[in-house]
Amino acid sequence: MSLDTHIPARFDSSNIVDPASVSPENFTITGPDATARGRNRGEQAAEGIARTFEAYSALFTAKGIDTAAQERGAQQSLEALRAWDESQYRELEGVAAGAGLELWQVGLVNGRTEILTLADVEPHECSTLANRDAAAGTAYSVQTWDWHVEFADVWHYHSVEGTEGRRSYAGFAEYGMLGKIGMNDAGVAVHLNILKNAADHAGGVPVHSILAGVLARAGSVQEAIDLVLSAETTSSSVITVTGADRIVMIEIGPQHKQVIEIDGWGVHTNHFIGDEMMDGALELKPVGSTSQARYALLQERVSTAEAPAGTADFLPLMSTSGDEAPVCCVIDPAKPFGERTGTLVTVQFDPAAKVARMSPGNPKDVPHVATTEFSFA
Template sequence: MTFPAFASTQLDPRARGKELGTARRAAITANLAGYGDLFAAAGASPPQVRAWGERALERSAAWSPRLAEELAGIAAGAGLEPWQVAAVNARTEILAAVAATGEGECSTSVVLPGGGAAPRTVQTWDWHDHLREAPMLWELEPFPGHVVRTFTEAGVLAKIGVSTAGLGVHFNILRHRSDHAELGVPVHLIARRILDEAATVEEAAALARSATVSASTVITVVTGRAAASIEISPAGVAVIPNGPDGVLQHCNHFLDAALAEGERHATDRPSTYERLRHLSEHVEELGGEDPTGRARAMLSHGPEHAPVCAHPDLSQPIDQRWETLATIALDLPAARLRVHRGGPCQVTEETWQVF
């Protein structure tokens, strides 16, 4: 099983968005409906969601007019209102606004082996199982000669990805006590601008610091020379570089000491610490050249062990059900993604989708 893929042909942001919206209309509409169900289960009313979507669109337009144009184009192509597409892109912010909680989420490992060898990366992407049809792969050219390839959700501008500038990003959600309901720039748009515009860790961090946010996340940026986890929250932005051994690993809690004082996962999602311990105990395998070996090193199931590979508890409501929907490795020299549909327990040499 593979994820649907789409390659844009348009350079103009609005035209590119409309092309995607037209081609993926059914999937974008279904994703909007799925998020409507998730928002309702988490306690957000339809009028609140609309107000937050409109606010997210305003903040996006002020921070990046080009990306706001692309959102509007997607809406036009999909037959939706711009605020609806903005709400899907701002799903992290809306869930933070209602203080949504739950056990689950992603684990990321990066190893820089040195000696000119390419970075060795892998992450699990956990999300709610009723949204398992939302992911897609998207290739676009935001500027002439600059190609971005991203694993994202239908209608969302970016998530995990690589660019021909030699930069890649991994993506994990965070929760902080400073998160609030006055919606800011969606963190998924920050990931997209980093893929579009940055070639170094420093440039990526500057873009992250330029956005006023209302929700937290960590974008782990990788280049051939360096890596850093850029922890973003309304309380500030912190940059956690790779260690002297070239290792950088992140789950769903803050590593920066100052930001960690406002940590919410300490009580809401304690398994994040177990998952990070699992990664640190398997650095050798996670630093291997073979992406299948790296993915298998992520294999660990709860409740007996760290739940790196998640499977949903169908007895729970939809906002409390988590599944590892994808396992992803970055190939920076080729500017390609290796994507497996499902968790590490299902990975084989043949199940990788190269995009």
């Protein structure tokens, strides 16, 4: 099926925007319980949630996943989430009610990574760089979020107030998601990179719900690990968890998970590196993946880099141009819908200071755009 089939007019190449020019909305999410908190999110962000559902449904359709399969995949992931975290399920019910959508439509957005496994799709790629210096007592991490450039307007900042024994947290998420990349008031931060395994399939606990669960519930890196390991997953990703005194990269597959401890520099792109995760491991793209090249470039750079004094020291390491591997991902407008990739967000975490900084665009854009800072200090 052609990628140009069933594409809303706003995804035409003539409407592409520079990710660095986006001014994201910033929501404060409150509520005494899960359902009320979800309704508060849904009411505030109704337009964006509808837009994000439309975007993902159009992408899935263009990739050959019909509406019935989309709904079925969303419902399966919602049931898996309900079994793992009933509170999040109720919160998504509130989001749907507040936004005036059906629950499965909100479930489709939250389960978009799992639903993508139904297509012969080549997901897009991200890079994460972390450093833990035990002697200095520091830990930092930085990520580029590379995704479909047409989705430059489907994400927002948010601050979520903790109730019912939950943690408060902040960061960015796609509209309708309860969490994505962010940090909580305990100084536990999470990053996400997508991976691929031959056994990936739809229906597991959405990885974005796992991120939201960690942000809302983990008071330490170890508690984050326990939460991630407890979720029944069916698709592949890696979650980097950064705390003030510990960093781990948890590789997630459809059949197994592995925790990789980081001492010194840690690099992850979009291929498995854990020795226990090689069974069925695949490159994201059979031809043209840049994951190995980006990984090699970052490893080469950190091999001669001094220990960072802060997250600003990461930005030159994450900046690329010309013929270098594209850690900074630049848009190619000549490509069709579904294949146009750009770095939409640059994220910096300092868990000891309990500070998260986020900027639209790639690391080279950071000095020239508005950076939003969240602090729990």
